[in-house]
Amino acid sequence: TIENLPSPSGNFESFLRTMPGVVAPNELSSVYSVRGGSYDENLVYVDDIEIYRPFLVRSGQQEGLSFINPDLVSDISFSAGGFSAMYGDKLSSVLDIKYKKPKSFGGSAYGSLMGAGIHVEGASKNEKFTWITGIRHRSNQFLLKSLDTQGEYKPRFTDIQTKLDYQISDKTLITFLGNYSFNQFNVIPSSRQTEFGSINEALRLTIYFDGQEVDEYRTGTGAISVTHMVNDS
Numbered sequence: 001t002i003e004n005l006p007s008p009s010g011n012f013e014s015f016l017r018t019m020p021g022v023v024a025p026n027e028l029s030s031v032y033s034v035r036g037g038s039y040d041e042n043l044v045y046v047d048d049i050e051i052y053r054p055f056l057v058r059s060g061q062q063e064g065l066s067f068i069n070p071d072l073v074s075d076i077s078f079s080a081g082g083f084s085a086m087y088g089d090k091l092s093s094v095l096d097i098k099y100k101k102p103k104s105f106g107g108s109a110y111g112s113l114m115g116a117g118i119h120v121e122g123a124s125k126n127e128k129f130t131w132i133t134g135i136r137h138r139s140n141q142f143l144l145k146s147l148d149t150q151g152e153y154k155p156r157f158t159d160i161q162t163k164l165d166y167q168i169s170d171k172t173l174i175t176f177l178g179n180y181s182f183n184q185f186n187v188i189p190s191s192r193q194t195e196f197g198s199i200n201e202a203l204r205l206t207i208y209f210d211g212q213e214v215d216e217y218r219t220g221t222g223a224i225s226v227t228h229m230v231n232d233s
Contacts, residue, residue: 008143012068016095021080028140030066034080037092044068045087046097047163049177049223061144062215064157064183069134071108071119072161074100099163099177102130113142133162144187151189151209158182171229178222185215 007014011030016022021035031039031053044051044067051067075098083094102121109118115138123130137158144153159181166174189209197203 011066012070013066026060028060029063034093041090041092043087043090043094047099047175049225062185065136065138065159065181068097069161071117071134072099072132074098100132101165102132103127115139128167130165135160148194149189149192151187154186156184173227175225181219183217188212
C-alpha cells in the first residue's frame with residue numbers, strides 16, 4: 001500500500017502525513033512534525049537501532065533520499081504519543097521499523113523517469129545467516145522543471161543499504177546495519193515569474209538570475225547490535 005501511494009519525493013515518510021496530528025513542511029521533504037513538536041523530536045528505529053539525521057540540507061528539493069528503504073521494510077509501528085520509555089527521551093513520536101528477515105533468495109526491481117531501485121535478499125541453508133541489500137537512485141529533474149523558477153536542474157540522489165543477521169545460538173543474534181548515501185543538487189537558475197494582485201490590478205514580477213547553486217553531502221551509517229534472550233520470557 002505504501003509503495004502505491006503517489007509521492008513526489010519517493011520517501012517512506014510521505015506515508016506518515018496520512019496519520020492524525022502529523023504535518024510536513026512540503027511534499028519534497030522527509031521531515032515531519034507531530035502534534036506541533038519540533039522536527040527533531042521524532043525517534044526513528046530500524047531493527048532496534050536508533051537512526052540519526054545528520055543532514056544539513058533540509059529545504060525540500062535539495063534534501064534527497066531518507067534513510068528508510070521501503071523495499072526492505074516488513075513491519076511498521078508508529079506512535080504519536082504515549083509510547084514506552086524504552087525508546088528514549090524525545091517527546092513527539094516513535095517510528096519503529098522492522099526490516100525483512102528472508103528465508104530464501106529473492107529480490108525486486110523498479111524503474112521510472114524519476115528513479116530506479118533494486119533489492120536482493122537471501123539466507124543460508126540452515127537459515128542462521130540472512131542478508132538483504134537495497135540500492136536506490138532518484139532524480140526529481142523533470143518535476144523541478146515545472147516550478148516557477150526556470151533553469152537547469154541536476155539533482156542526483158543515490159544510496160545503498162544492507163542488513164546482515166547471524167544467529168550465533170538459539171538465544172543470541174548479531175545484526176549489522178550499514179548505509180551509505182550520496183546526495184547532490186545542482187541548479188543554474190535563469191528566471192522566475194510570479195503573478196499576484198487582484199482582478200482589477202493584476203501584477204507580474206519577473207526576476208532574472210545569475211550564478212548557480214551546488215549542494216553535495218555524503219552520509220555513512222554503520223551499527224552492530226547483539227540480542228541475547230536470557231530465557232523464554
